[in-house]
Amino acid sequence: MKLFESLRQKGAELWSWFRAISRRRQLESEMESELLLHLEALTADLERAGHSPAEAVRRARIALGPALVHKEEMRASLGLRWFDELRADVRYGFRILAKSPSFTLIAASSLAFAIGANTTIFAIGKQLLYDRLSVPHPEQLRMLRWNGDGHEVVDGMWGDFDSIPGSGTTSSVFTYPIYQQLRDHNEKLQDLIAFKEEGMNATVRGNAQRVNAAMVSGNFYSALEVRPQLGRSLQPSDDAVPGSGFVAVISDGLWLNQYGRSPSVIGQTVTLNQSVVTIVGVNPQGFTGAKNVQQAPDLFVPISLQPVIDPKGKTSLLTDQNLWWVNIVGRTKPGVKDSEAQAALDVQLQAAVRATIPVPAGGTIPRLALVDGSRGLHYADGMFRKPLFVLSGFTAFVVLLACANIANLLLARGAQRQREMSVRLAMGAGRSRILRQLLTESLMLAALGGAGGLLVGYIGRSTLPKLMTNAWERGDGTSFNAPFDWGVFAFTVAVTLITGIVFGLAPAWLAARVEVSSSLKETSKSASRRRKGLTGKSIVAFQVALSTLLVVGAGLFLRTLLQLNSVDVGFKADNLVLFEINPPARRYPGPKDVQLHQQLEQRFAALPGVERVAPGSLAYISQSMGNTDFLPEGEPANPQQKRAEFENSVGIDFFSTLGIPIIAGRGFAPQDTSTSPKVGIINRSLARKRFPNSNPIGKRFKADKKDSDWIQIVGICADTQYSDLRSAPPPQFFLPYVQQDDAGTLVYQVRTRMQPAALFPALRSAVQSVDRDLPIIDYRTQREQINATMQIERTFAALTAGFGVMALALACVGIYGIMAYSVAQRTNEIGIRLALGAQPFQVRSMILRESSWLTLVGIVFGVLAALGLTRLVKSMLYGVTPNDPVTLLGGMGLLLGVAFLAAWIPARRAASVQPMEALRHE
Structure with a gap:
């Protein structure tokens, strides 16, 4: 009370x-x-x-x-006196800052860039790592996952999974029959919803394009408690019968971009993978579904449409008991603990698996786990958490550097204003009053930097995501844009206040402790000035140490990027255009899709400017993988041995188009058709792995299943990089896509001397001449594709290089400022030295030697810090170690060079002092 x-x-x-x-x-x-x-x-x-x-x-x-x-x-x-004094301090602070516009501009600009960098990283990190789904009470959402021991009865997965060495597999996808069993027997969660997001071909207002569609259960909107801003939501009745429910709710973004927010959108139709669906509603702004918070699907359709709009094989996935593919989310019930709900759902999962899947001897049933679903699947945690934390560390160091630099500048200004402070103290002003006045000036300076930081952060939060997005996707609205909300504003205000106190407290404290009697003497050299000089040198050493750390870190990331750029990919990546064609399975079931791709391949090859064309099931260096069992004839079965290898179904001109050498046997030829004996080509790594002591040419193997046809090895090709640049070239084998039962989506690789933009209209016309509803997907060059796998490395190299340059500039200003201040305070001493016979070059060497020792002290501490902290980013480096001597020595040399340049002007000024002039002032 x-x-x-x-x-x-x-x-x-x-x-x-x-x-x-x-x-x-x-x-x-x-x-x-x-x-x-x-x-x-x-x-x-x-x-x-x-x-x-x-x-x-x-x-x-x-x-x-x-x-x-x-x-x-x-x-x-x-309490009005305090307010009056504060108002007077602010007015006086404005006059002081306006009196020194150069100082104000330099200090505010450095703060603006430093605070803006922090604001940018915070805004992006907040969205990627902390923002929740735009639904009522997102903290109540729980995502269902399962953990296996490596022997789980999971035949196939379409979705996210992680293989943990020694711990089995973990995933968040389930079969649809299992979802139905869990939903029908659930008693611990309010409701369970199923969803799956998938890219699909769509024709919107007559324009063929690629869209992201979410197939959701009929209770999706009611369970998430989301109401559309226009029309109605999907209902359980829309999802009642498989193959029915040809309705859709569109995103606010699609409504804006394609329909201009016209209310007449309700009742219009969209063709989705050759199926016509009617728009019945528009989602509210900010709603991104249940998968993530960064991007919203363009359309939401009932999951009952899966067999029609997105068929996978001959069996509907709604009844398929082997493919695990849907994500499941539930909402907690009041009074039910997560542990209680997880235990009950785990029992139901065991029963659901046994009811739908035969469990062989030695097979195990995965264990269910409930995890936080407030941010969806939050893939960004694993991909961006560490990089964002590292960037946050860099930006924090940049702020400290800016604070140290401004503190040094304020110390120098404090020395110039020492007489002013003495007069004010002599006239009765309290030391606390002086301290408050100077802190007010510092906070006003910080406020100017904070205002500029908001502007820099606003620009940066739109620019940085573009650096982290595929170049060919930047124009289609899929790149995320970090919101600039009140949380970001509050963070910027907090950083501004902290920086103002950090860089202003020490100079204000020293100025308030000025000795009145000695300071009023024109030529006094008081102990307070000596203390200011020592404090300034300590701050500069700290600046040099931070600068060394930032420069070394930037050097490591730059060298990582250079090492990745120098990786030999094993094929000719220049003058190669890539794009995908995804024929809808409903219109082009196998083998009609094979015939479609053959027709398209011929049309593309006949275009002017096209040298060669080769489709394949995936693009190299695209983070894509596809593996299939590789079963050589006569190889003894070993259950403990991994038998799957990376596979690529390609066109007959694949190797000549990409420039991959055939080192033994032959490549694919026109006689390798759908009716001829099946053939395959393996790479050198697969030959060494599976045929270590024999010649594989002429030998046979089976792919995928033991009862499939025999495939004869007719050639061996050189190794190439596969999904990324960091991994060694893996074993892989190649099959002609024309000999497959179905082809599905293929990536076309077109060798051309034309500019990609100039070639696109001809390619688009060739596709439309075959099927007007087929879009060209992800049109890009192979170089753009390779660069896309280095997005994080390129972003880090660019940002850290910028931070390093800023650190060098601030260190240069700091060293120049402290040496110029030192020379100004020692003018009389220097004059005496010159009068007693010292040569100008000796004076110049003395000043340069002092700055070098000051720099060396900072470098030593900076290198020690770098040796300790850079180990934390070891996993982000490639081809370089955290204690790389070249990077360390290069950073040290760069700092010494900057220090020499910064100290040269004060040293030259000291050497030009006229002895008689200096002694006259004394």
Whole structure:
């Protein structure tokens, strides 16, 4: 009760203070009236006592005392004096900052870039790692996952999974029959929803394009408690019968871009993978579904449409008991603990698996786990968490550098204003008053930098995501854009206040401790000045140490990028255009899709400017993988041995188009058709792995299943990089796509001397001549594709290089400032040295030697810090170690060079001092 009463009293005082400030003029008028009333009353009493009116007024004024004193006392009682002093400090601070525009511009600009960098990283990190789904009460959502021991009864997966060495597999996808069993028997969660996001071909208002569609269960919107901003949501009745429910709810983005937010969108149709669906609603702004918070699917359709709009093989995935593919999310029930719900759902998962999947001897059933679903699948955690934390560390160091630089500048200004502070102290100002005045100036300077930082951060939060997005996707609206909300604004304000206190406290403290008597002497060299010099040198050493750390870190990431760029990919990546063709399975079931691709391949090859064309099931260096069992004839079965190898179904001109050498046997030829004996080509790594002691040419193997046809090895090709640049070339084999039962989506690789933009219209026309509803997907060059796998490395190299340059510039300013200050304070000493016979080059060498020792001290501490901290980013490096001597020596040499240049001007100025002029001032 006492605490509550104290808080209530403080709140009342604060409210009274705010009211007093807001009613300032009225209060001043009331004070005047009250003092006048007292004066008139006292005057009347004195007149009644027999005094004349003039004498009564005189005596009343004497008795009442000075009016100004009473006003000040009343202002103090209301808390207005503090506000008046603060307002005076702010006005004076504005005059001081305006008096030195160069200082103000330099300090505010460095702060703006430093704070802006922090704001940018925070805004992006907040969205990727901390923002929640835009649904009511997202903290109640739980994502279902399962953990296996390596022997789990999971035949196939379409979705996310992680293979943990020694711990089996973990994933968040389930078969649809298992979802139905869990949904029907669930008692611990409010509801369970299923969803799956997939890229699909769509025709919107006559334009063929690629869209991201979410297939969702009928209870999706009701369970998430989301209402559309226009029309209606999907209902359980839309999802009642497999193959029915040809309706869709579109995203706010699609509504804006394609329909201009027209209300007449309701009832219009969209062709989705050759199936016509009717738009019945528009999702609210900011709603991104249940998968993530960065990107919203363009359309939401009932999952019952899967067999129609996205068939996978001959069996509907709604009844397929082997393919694990849907994600499941539930909402917690009041009073039910997560552990209780997880235990119950795990029992239901065991029963659902046994009811739908035969469990062989030695097979195990995965164990169910409930995890936080408030941010969806949050893939960004594993991909971006460490890089963003590292970038946050870099930006924090940059802020410290900027603070150190401004603190040094303020120390130098404090030395110039030492006489001013002494005069103010001599006239009665308290040291706390001086300290508050100088801190106010620092906070005003920080506020200017913070305002600029907001602008820099606003620009950066739009620019940085573009650096982290595929170049060919930047124009289609799929790149995320970090929101600039009140949380980001509050972070920027907090950083601004902290920086203002950090760089302003020490200079203000030293200035407030000035010695009045000695400072008023024109030529005094007080101990306070010596302390300022020592403090300034310590700050500069700290700047050099931080700069060394940042430069070494930037050097490591730059060298990583250079090492990745120098990787031999094993094929000719220049003048190669890539794009995908995804024929809808409903219109082009196998083998019709094979025939379609053959027709397209012939059309592309006949185009002017096209040298060669080769489709394949995946693009190299694209983070894509595809593996299939590789079963050589006569190889003994070993259950403990991994038998799957990376596979690529390609066109007959694949090797000549990419420039991959055939080192033994032959490549694919026109006689390798759908009716000829099946053939395959393996790479050198696969030959060494599976045929270590024999010649594989002419030998046979089976792919995928033991009862499939035999495939004869007709050639061996050179190794190439596969999914990325960091991994060694893996074993892989190649099959002609024309000999497959179905081809599905193929990536076309076109060798051309034309500019990609100039070739695209001809390719687009060739596709439309075959099927007007087929879009060209992800049109890009092979170089763009390779660069896309280095997005994080390229972003890090660019950002850290920028931070390194900024660190060098701040270190240069700091060294120049402290050496210039030192020379100015030692002018008399230098003059005496020159008068006694010292040569100018000796004086110059003395100053340069001092700056070199100062720099070396900072470098030593910076290198020690780098050796400790760079180990934390070891996993992000490639081809270089955290203690790489070339990078360390290069960073040290760069800092020494910058220090020499920064100290040269003060050293030259010291060497040009005229002895008689210096002694005259003494």
